Amino acid sequence: MEIPKTYEPREVEERWSSYWENKGFFLPENTKDAKAPVFSMVIPPPNVTGYLHMGHALNHTLQDVLARWRRMSGDRVLWLPGTDHAGIATQMVVERQLQQEGVSRLDLGREKFVERIWEWKEHSGGTIQKQMRVLGESVDWSRERFTMDDGLSHAVKEVFVRLYDDGLIYRGEYMINWSPGLQTAISDLEVEMKTIKGKLYHIAYPIGHRVNSPVEGLAEAYQAANDGEQKSGLLKTPGRFHRRGHNTA
Incomplete structure (x- = not known):
């Protein structure tokens, strides 16, 4: 047999990865001692927003x-592989692709847009799987998971319900990060903070009578002044805003 003059990693990697997988060497059921200690480890699932990089390697x-x-050491080892849907981050990747095609997700409609996202998941997730095989990772591919699988989604919902019932999480009204482009709230981790020089405006205005909500008075006065007519029981007089039909303090 002729020995190659240079090392060809691609041929070696593919051959050994296939051999190990076909022989089932990484299945915990194939451990000789059925009573051996169990060692389970879940791989931090890579996002399907892209591909594996040196950090993953x-x-x-x-x-x-x-x-x-x-x-x-004799343990029954389960190293569980999988990928993460990555939520809004994956949506942004697909939207950038659509922009290059001159269309938007609104042009496609919800169903078609969701189909495009799943198509990207299959493409990116398949590439990630190939990369992991090339690395020769000793995972159990028969148990590969995706974070939007029914079982995993049910488990996440179950955990949130339990946390809520135990009073550990709650809903409230807070300032949020709203994305005009995505038309949804996004987390602090997804926001790129930028410091800019701006102006702070102080607006002073007189109130004829004390009312429950001076902010409402100013807002309605602005509306009435712009519309050129009296609205919502507001009477505009020079230098004064009077409210009708409201409780006074």
Whole structure:
């Protein structure tokens, strides 16, 4: 047999990865001792927004070393692979693709847009899976999961309900980060903060009578002044705003 003059990693990686997987070496059921200690580890699922990078390669290598060491120590090892849907981040990736095509998600409609997102998931997730196989990761591919699988989604909902019932989480009214483009609220982690120089305006105005909500008085006065007519029981006089039909203090 002729030995290659240079090392060809692609051929070696694909051959060994396929061999290990076909033999079922990484299935916990194939451990010789059925009563051996169980060691389970869930891979932090990579986002389907893109592909694996050097950071993933380093992190996955460290996990692989741990999984293989525990397996060689006789444990029944389950290293569970999977991918993360990444929510709004994945939506933004697909929307940028649509922009290059000259269309928007509103042009497609909800159903077609969701179809495009799933198409991207299959493309990106499939590439990530291939990359993990090339790395030779000793995961159990028969148990591969996606964070939007029915079982996982049900578990997440169950946890949130329990946390709410135990009083550990609650709903309230707060300032949020609203994205005009996405038309939804986004987390602080998804916001790029930028400091700009602006102006602070102080507006002083007289109130003829004390009312429950001076802010309402100013707002309705502005509306009436712009419309050129009296509205909502507001009478505009020079220098004064009087409210009709409201409780006075």
